[in-house]
Amino acid sequence: MAGPKPGSSATKPKAGGKKEVKKETGLGLTNKKDDNFGEWYSEVVVSGEMIEYYDISGCYILRPWAMSIWETMQVFFDAEIKKMKIKNCYFPLFVSPGVLQREKDHIEGFAPEVAWVTKSGESDLEVPIAIRPTSETVMYPYYSKWIRGHRDLPLKLNQWCNVVRWEFSHPTPFIRSREFLWQEGHTAFATKDEADTEVLEILELYRRIYEEYLAIPVIKGKKSEMEKFAGGLYTTSVEAFIPNTGRGIQGATSHCLGQNFAKMFEINFENEKGEKAMVWQNSWAYSTRTIGVMVMVHGDDKGLVLPPKVASVQVIIVPVPYKDADTQGIFDACSTTLDTLSEAGIRAEVDSRDNYSPGWKYSHWEMKGVPLRIEIGPKDLANNQVRAVRRDNSGKKDIPRAALVEQVKELLESIQQSLFDAAKEKRDVCIQVINTWEEFTEALSQKKMILAPWCDEEEVEKDVKTRTKGEMGAAKTLCSPFEQPALPEGTKCFASGKPAKKWSYWGRSY
Secondary structure, eight states: OOOOOTTSSOOOBOTTSOBOOBOOOTTOOSSOTTTOHHHHHHHHHHHTTSEEEOSSTTOEEEOHHHHHHHHHHHHHHHHHHHHTTOEEOOOOSEEOHHHHTSSHHHHHHHGGGOEEEEEETTEEEEEEEEEOSSSHHHHHHHHHHHOOBGGGOOEEEEEEEEEEOOOOSOOBTTTBOSEEEEEEEEEEESSHHHHHHHHHHHHHHHHHIIIIISOOOOEEEEOOTTTSOTTOSEEEEEEEEETTTTEEEEEEEEEEEETHHHHHHTOEEEOTTSOEEEOEEEEEEEETHHHHHHHHHHOBTTBOOOOTTTOSOSEEEEEOOOTTSOHHHHHHHHHHHHHHHHHTTOOEEEOOOTTBOHHHHHHHHHHTTOSEEEEEOHHHHHTTEEEEEETTTOOEEEEEGGGHHHHHHHHHHHHHHHHHHHHHHHHHHHEEEOOSHHHHHHHHHTTOEEEEEEOOOHHHHHHHHHHHOSTTOOOEEEEEESSOOOOOTTOBOTTTOSBOOEEEEEEEEO
16 A cells, blocks of 8 residues: 655644644555565556656656666766767667668667657658667768768767667566667777777776666676677677576677678778778667666665665655654754755755654655665754664664764765675575586576576577577576686587587576
8 A cells, every 4th residue: 555645635634723644654565576576666666756657558757766867877977988088969869761771680680679650640651760779870871971081080979869669578667668768879990909999998887887886786798699789790798687587687788890880881981001991880878777777686675775876865864853852953953964964965855744754754765765864853862963774774873963974974885885795695696507408497497697608609599598488488698708717628518518618697588
């Protein structure tokens, strides 16, 4: 049972003109994370005020609580790519069919998900227009126009935009939606070395978004030929894992496109020797999916759990007045605490609504995942202190007012680190190293992220997919980690028995 929404007219004045204070704490979730993960997730993103469902399936309204997290990551990433001399631009949403279909492998990869505009008012368009699922084909005809000689290189552009992929599989807020927000970087270089270097520099920024901001451990690696970006040379990714469902999730991708698109779109330049050459290209992106991974990894049965670095409110201050207490004194102390924290650059707010009880407010802000709650009651006022309560582990601590800023900063740092450590511990328990097919199927049934020796053959990967098809979905390669364990001579592929070439992570995925 959800209680009344804060700000709703939950309170009616009683006969004596006094407000009835809402004590109801029935704000809790009806689903438990460990019992029914899918239902729990759908409930927590709505109750935590991250999204609202929309009347078109697979589309969601991003509410300010979610949008502020996206903006925090955007501020970080945008500043970092600007240091790399990458510039922002904006290309149109619409793509002409001729251009879209120029790179055959690429469009085959996206064709089932492309949405088309076919009418204007009542009249049919002579030529239908596609809505971008990604912007390679939108941008590259103009790269061909702008790049003439080696002095025009490198060309390094990024755009923050929305894309549309008309998915028919099970839509999930943030994780799989028909429209989502992302950044997409598109760069062109004179040499492969420059392209290879940038692929990894960008991938490191994606790791930092997950590990330093969202407190989620990820594995950096290379995608298999079957799982790489359609039309690209190779794809690198950061892979996260959701222990509750036993599924891997691609966190973000950085692709080296090689010269394939340069060939199709005739992106040529005259090099320093006066010879005609083709450019080397990259594309790379991360999306609002990041927010969904954060909810899945850290959320609990009380609601969202936000890492302090991305929480738009890091500290919520709740006054706790008792009947005969010095209410004004308590409210003044809350205001002073807010000013002190705000001046120190800590994102804090006071919940001074008088029509909700402190208990109701605790539940509400726990549901929204605020990292730290500060309570100020008569005892705290008398002792010149505040009571701090952590969202991640419910730990309580009394902080003297004189040490407020220093200790709150320490607590927020500790929460950020604890969330990462707990997530890493849970993920590491799910990683299983195997050598045989029997061990593989057993580990898969136990929802593991599997590290296995593999012969790196596409046919074998297809075969694994076919042999593992079931209600839960087939298993596939997640990535081959850059940090490869030793591969003893004579090690056989777990699936084919052929000589193994590398270790790869396998599992079911989103």
